[in-house]
Amino acid sequence: MTSGRPWVQAWRGGTYLLGSLVTGIATLLALPLLCHPRLARRWANWHRDRAGRLLETPLAPRPVLHVMGRRAWADPATPRDLLWLPVNAITGVALGLLALLCVGNLLTAAVATPLWWAFAPENRPRLFIDVPVTNWATAFTLGALQILLLTALAYLAFAPIARAHARICLVVLSHSAAEQLADRVAVLTRTRADVLDAHGAELRRIERDLHDGTQARLVAIAMRLAVARRALSDNPRNEQFLEELLRDAHEGTEEAMTELRDVIRSVYPPILADRGLTGALTAVTARCGVPTRLDIDNLDTVPAAVEAAVYFAVAEALTNVAKHSQATTAGVRVSRKADRLSVVITDNGAGGADDRLGTGLAGIRRRVLAFDGTVDVDSPAGGPTTIIMELPCGS
Structure with a gap:
């Protein structure tokens, strides 16, 4: 949760904390059942993915535990999965209750300010925990003050508290150095x-x-x-x-x-030898059937093998865009930071690209992984699609 407007961050933090309260209570109620290694692994993986999404931190998937018996208990990650159960129960309930109290009292003030008169005298709402609302002056002064203070508290505290809980989750469930x-x-x-x-x-x-x-x-x-x-x-x-x-x-x-x-x-495409990576990618984007914008930073010297891998990967990706995406625009951005070459390919098409289906994306991934690089494909149904490739390009 490192980007976006502050109110969006506060909203996401609040929903995350309230969800943690629910999962913390569920952990307490189902603790004997969740102590089974396979169920603990699934529960821990779900929380780990949830924390990664909040922190906007890409996480490698953890394997599902398929073995049983002693082999399941001997798995190196099982102790951390089991440790997460009490940690989640304690932190999730404690931090979630803070968020619930804040939201609950905020809603109480929002209802009490205009509608205090609709309640029976013995059931009048109370502001600041124990101040009954008996007249309009109290409703508008204390009600407005409570709404203002609790809104400021949610705005300032929800996001960092939620991030803190997410980091605790990742710390507990992180791999050891040996793993x-x-x-x-x-x-x-x-x-x-x-x-x-x-x-x-x-x-x-x-x-x-x-x-x-x-x-x-x-x-x-x-x-x-x-x-x-x-x-x-x-x-x-x-x-x-x-x-x-x-x-x-x-x-x-x-x-x-x-x-x-x-x-x-x-x-090895001759155009790379003649015009370099910039010229070769310019030709590829110009030939694409979809209008494509190309942005290239100063790349310095890139190894020939990496140039060829980037050239073929971009060409394959743009071919997929033209054939399958139904996109009207696309973009290619190539930049370099230290010894890492980053390639970002985007389109505004229908999305749904999945390299597990044996498409050209699988070939792109194999080509990039051959250089110890990484490929991240974000292509939700309905689009847009973003492919991020990073390759080492040090000498």
């Missing part, structure tokens, strides 16, 4: 396997393109030239036949060169 290292090794192992698979597939594609295309045409050219040579030695006056063979060989040579250039372009 972070293990997770990192697992991610690198998975991305390395993906890279090797992608590299093998790319090599097979290049070999297939060369074998089925360029090599086949070169063999045909060699055969025509051999026939032309034999025909020249057997009958040097058959000019028409020789001309046809040489023309076919010449055309085949040009076609082979075209196919060879296409293969080379798929490995």
Whole structure:
């Protein structure tokens, strides 16, 4: 909850605290049931995601606990999941009650100020805890003062208190250093396997393109030239036949060169070598079927492999925008901070993009992860869509 208007932050903080009160009470009531490791993991994951959304902090998903018995109790994260139960019960109820008292007394003052007279004398509302409202002077002075003070309190306190509770949640449920290292090794192992698979597939594609295309045409050219040579030695006056063979060989040579250039372009686009990343992205955005704005900061020197990855990723993303998004505008912003290159691609289309469906986004993610980068896709139904890629670009 680091952005947005203060009133929006106060509203989000208040709803978060009231929700924490409900979950704290639920934790107390269902404590014996929630002590089961698998249920504790689900409960903890839900609170962790909730805290991350409030703090607007992207969090890597925690795996659901599928094992049972001793293996579930031996899981390194189980003690933290169980620790969160009493912590949530205490902090959620305590901080949530503060928010409830503030909101409740604010509503009481809002009702008592104009409607105090509608209550029976023995049931007249009370302001500032124990001051009965018996006349208009009390209603307008104390009622207005209570509304003003409690509104100021909610405005100033709800957001920081909610953030404090969310941070407590993340601290309790954070991975230990050993688990972070293990997770990192697992991610690198998975991305390395993906890279090797992608590299093998790319090599097979290049070999297939060369074998089925360029090599086949070169063999045909060699055969025509051999026939032309034999025909020249057997009958040097058959000019028409020789001309046809040489023309076919010449055309085949040009076609082979075209196919060879296409293969080379798929490995490293020549436009990157000629015009750099800025010029290459300018050409890509200009060719996009959707009007696309391109913003590029000073990038300094970017490794060639990273340039190629960014070029292909942006090209694939804009192709998806033009084909599937129904967008009318798109944007690409490339910036660099220290040794991290950031690429943000946006469109105002229908949204719903999901790389788990095997779309081009999956290829983009594999390409970026190969460089130990990150990809974040935000594409709710109805749009808009935002793709954020970060790649290391240090020397």
